[in-house]
Amino acid sequence: MADLSTCVLSQEELILELFKIQAFKFGNFKLKSGIFSPAYFDLRVIVSYPELLPSVTGYMWKIVEDKNVQFDSLCGVPYTALPLATILSVSHKKPMLIRRKESKDYGTKKIIEGHFKPGDTCLVIEDVVTSGSSILETVEELKKEGLVVTHAVVLLDRGQGGHQRLKDQGISLHHVFTLQQVVEVLHKYNKLETEMVERISLFIQKNRFDAKEISSSNGAGLPPQKQPRKMISYSERARLCSHPVTRKLLTLMEEKRTNLTVSVDLTTAAEIISMVDKVGPYVCMIKTHVDIIEDFSQDFISKLTDLAVKHNFIIFEDRKFADIGHTVMQQYSGGMYRIADWANITNAHSLPGSGVIQGLKQIGLPKGRGCLLIAEMSSSGNLCSGDYTKETVKIAEGNRDFVIGFVCQSAISDDPEFLHITPGVQLSSGQDQMGQNYVTPREVILNHKSDIIIVGRGIIKAEDPVIAAKAYMEAGYSAYMERMS
Ligand SMILES: O=c1ccn([C@@H]2O[C@H](COP(=O)(O)O)[C@@H](O)[C@H]2O)c(=O)[nH]1
Numbered sequence: 001m002a003d004l005s006t007c008v009l010s011q012e013e014l015i016l017e018l019f020k021i022q023a024f025k026f027g028n029f030k031l032k033s034g035i036f037s038p039a040y041f042d043l044r045v046i047v048s049y050p051e052l053l054p055s056v057t058g059y060m061w062k063i064v065e066d067k068n069v070q071f072d073s074l075c076g077v078p079y080t081a082l083p084l085a086t087i088l089s090v091s092h093k094k095p096m097l098i099r100r101k102e103s104k105d106y107g108t109k110k111i112i113e114g115h116f117k118p119g120d121t122c123l124v125i126e127d128v129v130t131s132g133s134s135i136l137e138t139v140e141e142l143k144k145e146g147l148v149v150t151h152a153v154v155l156l157d158r159g160q161g162g163h164q165r166l167k168d169q170g171i172s173l174h175h176v177f178t179l180q181q182v183v184e185v186l187h188k189y190n191k192l193e194t195e196m197v198e199r200i201s202l203f204i205q206k207n208r209f210d211a212k213e214i215s216s217s218n219g220a221g222l223p224p225q226k227q228p229r230k231m232i233s234y235s236e237r238a239r240l241c242s243h244p245v246t247r248k249l250l251t252l253m254e255e256k257r258t259n260l261t262v263s264v265d266l267t268t269a270a271e272i273i274s275m276v277d278k279v280g281p282y283v284c285m286i287k288t289h290v291d292i293i294e295d296f297s298q299d300f301i302s303k304l305t306d307l308a309v310k311h312n313f314i315i316f317e318d319r320k321f322a323d324i325g326h327t328v329m330q331q332y333s334g335g336m337y338r339i340a341d342w343a344n345i346t347n348a349h350s351l352p353g354s355g356v357i358q359g360l361k362q363i364g365l366p367k368g369r370g371c372l373l374i375a376e377m378s379s380s381g382n383l384c385s386g387d388y389t390k391e392t393v394k395i396a397e398g399n400r401d402f403v404i405g406f407v408c409q410s411a412i413s414d415d416p417e418f419l420h421i422t423p424g425v426q427l428s429s430g431q432d433q434m435g436q437n438y439v440t441p442r443e444v445i446l447n448h449k450s451d452i453i454i455v456g457r458g459i460i461k462a463e464d465p466v467i468a469a470k471a472y473m474e475a476g477y478s479a480y481m482e483r484m485s
Contacts, residue, residue, distance in 0.1 A: 012189075016185070016186075016191070017049075018043075018052070021046075021052070024040075024041055024182060026039055026196055036415050038203050038240070039203070043127040056176075059176040060084065064174075071121045071123040074089060074122065075096065075097040075099055075142060076099075077125065081125045081126050081127050082098070085125040088125065098112070099113075120147055122142050122148070124139060124152040124153075126152060130160050132162035132169075135171070136165075150170060150171060150172060151171065152166065153175075156176070160204060202240065231483075231484070233484060235254040237250050237416045240416050243370055245314065246370065252314070258284050259452045259453060259480055260477075261286070261316065261454045262279045264287065279466065285313055286307075288315065288343075289319075290317060290337050290339070291337070296336065305342055314344045315342065316372075317343035320347055320348065321346065321348040324352055324356070325355035325362075328348070329360070340367055344369060346371055354395045354398060357395060360402070361402040370404035371403050372419070374408075376410075376412070378424025405451075408421070408450070410450060411450065420449070420450040420451045421451065423456070424437050425458065426457075427440060441472060442478075444479070445479035445483060446483050452476075453472065
């Protein structure tokens, strides 16, 4: 039998092994608090790797010894820490207590199982700490039984304020690793790119849990940004996002101080190019409907893409794909428009199910393109609402590598990586003769918490489109500034 009381691997080796078994995951993960994190630690898999357990528990015990922590019994926070607590108990001959998550509705109905006396001291064992809420839940139950808890040992402290919060409750938290240390080791051994290291460091900085804020909330705890996407600036979100188009778009929005997209719904190439050159300085995106252009040509595309460089904007072809995966692949890559070759962003209805995204992704992903899902519409009587919208968000969440956000009427996801882009915008609210509904830029950005306004006729049919574009740009961006203040 392996010696369970010693560390078999060095700390760096243990981090690399935990990475190998996918206990450390990098991408975009929803935490218990509801916020999204670029890093996630999932130690549940450890039970399948008995050869790693002695190192994990060995380092936890080393801390107990180094800090000279004295206790009568130990208790793991259910469930992941239970095997860790069991190994520590057996190898160091310390009695263990088990905290049930729910009491049984028969027998003794106990929450804390095991033998103890009121006044006994108990050491709490946990796998990972973010806000400290899970440890505090266990401590509360132990205290109800008269046990005294002043120390907790954790394998990974995410460094987001849990340490201070526990300290405020009289509990000293001792960790084996911090998330920052883990990230540095993985970077040193080329397992993590510099960009991800920066994203994680920024995330830790921006998402520290404030003890006072948590104690006045629901116990799960909320980070400083209670509404993550809505309250983070465009430039900060750019740094949090992994998709290159989202990063570029959010960065240029802050640089150009605009959240305006102009929908250039004109029907000749010359008219469109002339309009784009005029409004280009005031927009973050130009939206097209190429299938309404009478004289579409590759020359039009090269002029449009040149203007995108000249004025620094993103091109969004509002194609609204809505067919099976195989067909949309052909529609996106081929035909006379070859949309995937020049549009940074296109969009799709979620109506056909996730197959539409699978098809588009096969073409768009290798080209670094992004896709928006149409989750809501601005037209009266449209069917995109309720469960349809919720399912659309789920499809997006399952395809984060390609889906970068939504065409919608108001915020439908708190994930800072997802853009919310809203059409049906004019300087005064109202309706056109065919049921298109309009709301103001302020309403969209400030009240509906969207990111970007789409304006078509309000600008292209204005007497002076440049003056109109400036007015919309000013209205949209000042609403964003107001939201941030
Ligand atoms: O729900 C939706 C989705 C897309 N659109 C498109 O946006 C513009 C709006 O033009 P306006 O002239 O400002 O009404 C247009 O290209 C639509 O196809 C939308 O309006 N609503």
